[in-house]
Amino acid sequence: MKKNKNNANQHVAIIGGGIAGLEAARALLGLGYRPVIIEKSDRTGGHVADWHRLFPDMSPAKDIVERLRRETEGARTLLQTEIYAAGRLGNDYTLTLSDGNTLRAGAVLFSTGFDLFEAAKKEEYGYGIYDQVMTNADLERWFNGGGDKRLDGKEIRRIGFVHCVGSRDVKAGNAQCSKVCCITAIKQAIEMKEKFPDAEIWCFYMDLRLFGKKYEDFYIGAQRDYGIHFIRGRVSEVSENIEGRVIVKAEDTLAGKPVKVSLDVLVLMSGMVCNRQVHGLACQLSLGVDEDGFLKSRDNIASITESDNRGIFYAGAVTGPKTVPETLAEARSAALSIHAYLSAQ
Amino acid sequence: MMEFGFSLSPSSAVDLDKVDTSRFDRLVEMEPQARICIGCGSCSATCTAEPYSGMSVRKVLLGLQRGRDAEVDRMLAACMLCGKCTMVCPRGINTRHLILSLCRISGKGKEGKA
Numbered sequence: 001m002k003k004n005k006n007n008a009n010q011h012v013a014i015i016g017g018g019i020a021g022l023e024a025a026r027a028l029l030g031l032g033y034r035p036v037i038i039e040k041s042d043r044t045g046g047h048v049a050d051w052h053r054l055f056p057d058m059s060p061a062k063d064i065v066e067r068l069r070r071e072t073e074g075a076r077t078l079l080q081t082e083i084y085a086a087g088r089l090g091n092d093y094t095l096t097l098s099d100g101n102t103l104r105a106g107a108v109l110f111s112t113g114f115d116l117f118e119a120a121k122k123e124e125y126g127y128g129i130y131d132q133v134m135t136n137a138d139l140e141r142w143f144n145g146g147g148d149k150r151l152d153g154k155e156i157r158r159i160g161f162v163h164c165v166g167s168r169d170v171k172a173g174n175a176q177c178s179k180v181c182c183i184t185a186i187k188q189a190i191e192m193k194e195k196f197p198d199a200e201i202w203c204f205y206m207d208l209r210l211f212g213k214k215y216e217d218f219y220i221g222a223q224r225d226y227g228i229h230f231i232r233g234r235v236s237e238v239s240e241n242i243e244g245r246v247i248v249k250a251e252d253t254l255a256g257k258p259v260k261v262s263l264d265v266l267v268l269m270s271g272m273v274c275n276r277q278v279h280g281l282a283c284q285l286s287l288g289v290d291e292d293g294f295l296k297s298r299d300n301i302a303s304i305t306e307s308d309n310r311g312i313f314y315a316g317a318v319t320g321p322k323t324v325p326e327t328l329a330e331a332r333s334a335a336l337s338i339h340a341y342l343s344a345q
Numbered sequence: 346m347m348e349f350g351f352s353l354s355p356s357s358a359v360d361l362d363k364v365d366t367s368r369f370d371r372l373v374e375m376e377p378q379a380r381i382c383i384g385c386g387s388c389s390a391t392c393t394a395e396p397y398s399g400m401s402v403r404k405v406l407l408g409l410q411r412g413r414d415a416e417v418d419r420m421l422a423a424c425m426l427c428g429k430c431t432m433v434c435p436r437g438i439n440t441r442h443l444i445l446s447l448c449r450i451s452g453k454g455k456e457g458k459a
């Protein structure tokens with residue numbers, strides 16, 4: 001691919017410094033552009049920076065985040081910066097930033113990612129009500145060495161995982177499948193079995209959606225090598241007994257019988273939901289928003305990284321739940337689309 | 346006792362805290378594949394005995410893990426060891442061999458009687 005020569009100073013605004021934004025910035029730098037990453041938090045890396053290990057190879061999440069940070073050092077990165085307003089000026093876009101500056105860019109990439117479903121909204125699962133209920137994100141934080149009173153110094157012999165928390169749940173406002181939680185639950189169940197070898201572990205699922213490379217191997221391994229139990233049935237209610245243990249009730253739909261089990265800790269697999277903070281900006285730029293709240297691609301098959309507006313592009317979970325490799329591939333694809341767009345100007 | 350004209354049925358709920366899975370654990374020692382069943386039902390659908398007896402390898406494996414031993418024994422007695430279930434299992438479980446091992450553990454069949 002020919003490097004961009006005519007527009008060597010042309011700025012590309014990248015909204016969101018998670019792995020999608022970083023990977024796109026890396027690719028755009030390589031093509032001779034000057035990407036500007038606008039990140040609302042005080043660090044880049046997004047959700048992946050909070051994760052410990054990534055399926056299916058158990059590779060450390062920090063490896064990929066640190067590599068991307070290193071390889072985007074040439075890009076201007078604005079941390080703790082939000083966008084107050086956005087508009088069109090000729091062929092360009094102007095963004096009014098919270099630091100008082102205005103950024104003019106030839107193209108804008110939305111890599112604004114997703115939000116993790118707030119588990120406390122599913123009151124019946126008891127997050128924030130019972131002591132021994134935690135989320136997938138809490139567990140990753142603990143794997144990363146952050147202490148957690150639900151696990152530290154406790155005798156953990158019985159562990160439960162609830163799949164689809166806030167996902168495939170029309171009443172919770174999220175009809176979509178969050179896609180990565182099935183495999184994440186299996187990954188975390190294996191990691192917990194390694195930390196607590198004597199523990200019995202149950203996963204409560206509706207369907208197991210193990211679509212990706214090596215995912216099914218992971219599932220067989222969890223059953224065969226780690227003895228993790230899988231119960232097909234959605235947890236209906238959680239309560240706490242006098243010893244502070246969590247009592248889980250579900251139907252084992254394969255047996256056609258209600259089941260009950262007491263656990264030392266229950267992990268809720270919070271799903272990916274849309275990032276609502278981006279809706280205001282989407283509205284100002286007349287971008288389409290899908291029924292699930294994720295931004296609408298021009299076409300869900302042929303041009304997932306393009307919006308209906310010329311010069312505005314998408315990468316990663318801004319358009320729906322995505323895995324890490326999908327997000328990275330989309331970021332590179334969006335960078336090439338941006339290059340093609342700006343070269344044709 | 347006062348007769349009210351109705352009686353209480355015992356709960357059909359399975360309490361996993363109380364279920365004795367020792368028979369399943371012994372089976373896993375002999376047949377590690379017992380753990381990798383995904384409950385697809387291929388074995389039950391192809392079973393020659395199933396329509397007449399309710400035999401189902403899937404239900405046998407699940408029943409052992411849910412403390413439903415009487416049902417498991419009833420189903421085992423109906424198996425004719427034809428091995429059709431082994432042919433259809435997508436996870437490659439040797440179900441016929443698994444049933445034989447389970448009969449040994451349960452003391453059923455000729456060897457059990459000896």
